Amino acid sequence: MSRIPTHTVENAPAASQPLLRKIVQATPGGRPANLHAQMAHSPAVLTAYTSLRAVLTDQSTFTPKMGAALTLAAAAGLGNDYMVRIASRLAQMNGWSGDQVTALTTGTSTNDAKTDALAGLVREAAANSGNVADATWNVARQAGWNDEYLTDAFVYLGATVFTAYFLNYAQTNLDI
Structure with a gap:
């Protein structure tokens, strides 16, 4: 309740x-x-x-499609079912296929190494109170993400954490 x-x-x-x-x-x-x-x-x-x-x-440097991927990766890292459902719907509305939504949720390949690297970083940060291993950070850098994008990815993590924590805090009934 x-x-x-x-x-x-x-x-x-x-x-x-x-x-x-x-x-x-x-x-x-x-x-x-x-x-x-x-x-x-x-x-x-x-x-x-x-x-x-x-x-x-x-103000984000990301396209809505990439932003939806980051939101979904963060939601998956947090493990909040309501937030994962919201983010999955958002990802599909922004052009991610059903298989790609599953991949973004589970951490498997979307068939886009650059997306997978950044989504993996955000998912790891969500699961670990913002902490990311140097190896994960370096994978994202090697995939082509620069400091601006790596910094900007944080706002998707922050917005998702804010929302998911509120859902937990309020014990919001699932309606999605």
Whole structure:
């Protein structure tokens, strides 16, 4: 059972309503997912979440497709089923095939060594509280990822950790 109330746009705190409304407009079902509806209980949480999402959209050096791969790799590393489902759906919407989604989740090959190297780094960081072995870092560097991309990958890890931890914290009911 979830620990935090689940809101609609109408009964969310006033400061959360505009953000929740924007989320609903971008959602195929026309209603907020449980995670957004619970985040809305705290305008600070919902603002932090939407700010992280906006940064990923507006300032990342990665394409949406690669960003979706990094989000999925991070979700898999964290092991949160709700987050893996969200990220899998996002990855498919951004052009990853079903087999590639499985590969990004399990750490097997997507048939793109460069993607696999960076996804592996992010998955390892997610599973180890941000720690990555030098060997993993070097594989990503050798695959062609420079400091800018390696640094930028962190925001996908951070946004995924924020979301997954909230889901665990709130015991959000799976609705995806």
